[in-house]
Amino acid sequence: MKSTDAEYGALVERARRGDGRAFEQLAVREERALYRHAARILGAGPDAEDAVQDGFLSAWRSIGSFEGSSFRAWLYRIVTNRALDRVRARRRRPEFPLEPAEDEALIWAEPVAPGPDLADLVGNREAVAAVEEALRLVPEQQRAALLLRDVEGFAYEEIAVITSVEVGTVKSRIHRARVAVRNALVTRGWRGSGG
């Protein structure tokens, strides 16, 4: 793994100096994961592909300005922004702020009936489908933050950089998205172990 990391770093350095082949190798390595990420935000299809392709293009054009420590985070930043732009462009009607301004005021749905623990649900197809549905309804900024955390494994600070917001905002977005998922599950009869 260490040699791979070193190799990766060398590729980034070469790409930064304008080596197109090095950039292409990096792009090939990250393309799949980035497409999945974009597809989770946008839905699978041409839009997600275009978000990744556009992201690579602008990454290549602005590679000289990359000075951060994580090239991967930088790519995610570009592609996430592209994907979010497309979500906004796609939306016909303006968004109404349905969510309360304060995280403390978030609505926690009450369980309708006793069910299995949420923690035991992994592997349950129905639960995964419910999660997908819930995430579709979550505002895209929250969804992106949650995906960067729970799927891509970025730290809060990294997500703050990727999405160009404060860490506090990241915290709030992730929390809101998780509560939305939790609510979707709880209203289907599942509940946590303590409640």
Next chain:
Amino acid sequence: MNDTPHPRAQLSAYLDNALGPSERSVVEAHLGACADCRARLAELVGVPALVLRHGPPPQRLDEPWQRELVRVADREVVHLSVFLFLATALVSSMSGSAASAPAAAPAGGAATVASGAPGAFGPIGPAADQSARNRSSAAPAVGAAAPTATSLADAAKQAGATPSPSAQTQFSAASASVQAREGAPAAAQPAQPSRSIFVSPWFWLAVAVITGALAIALQRRLRSA
């Protein structure tokens, strides 16, 4: 009971170990005293694993070669199958070329299949710009068409005919249909009963058309993600 406000908004960050030491100890102290918040935390614990498991709805376009195929299939396959159809009709219209026509047509059929393949492991083309992307998608199809055209040209030469379609040339729809119409009656005559069906240019024409149709169908399927 418990007068301190429930630190519900902190629970996700608490799970992610993203709280500062002081915030963390406040949450922990509260959790020790508040069953309700413990229940909320227990609910949230399961969420990340479920989020991780949910995928991009369909994963059909996961492989780079699939996307390349769609891109190529988009324009090139249609052009290619039109070209194949016309080329085969043209060849079959030359009465003496029955022997060389089958040699040319299989190459055409193969080219239709191959048009997707060369793009399979091609670069995704971030290097240059939009035009580079277009070029990279066009390249495999042109390359695939080349052998067809040259072998057809050879066939035409053998038959002593002048027209030699080059790889880049695309028949215009008008002249194409004329040629096709000319081709049909002319080719109907040399179809002698003694000849095997595999020697008939129409067999290979059918192969080319079917392959083209398959390619387009595949493209549609990949598209309708």
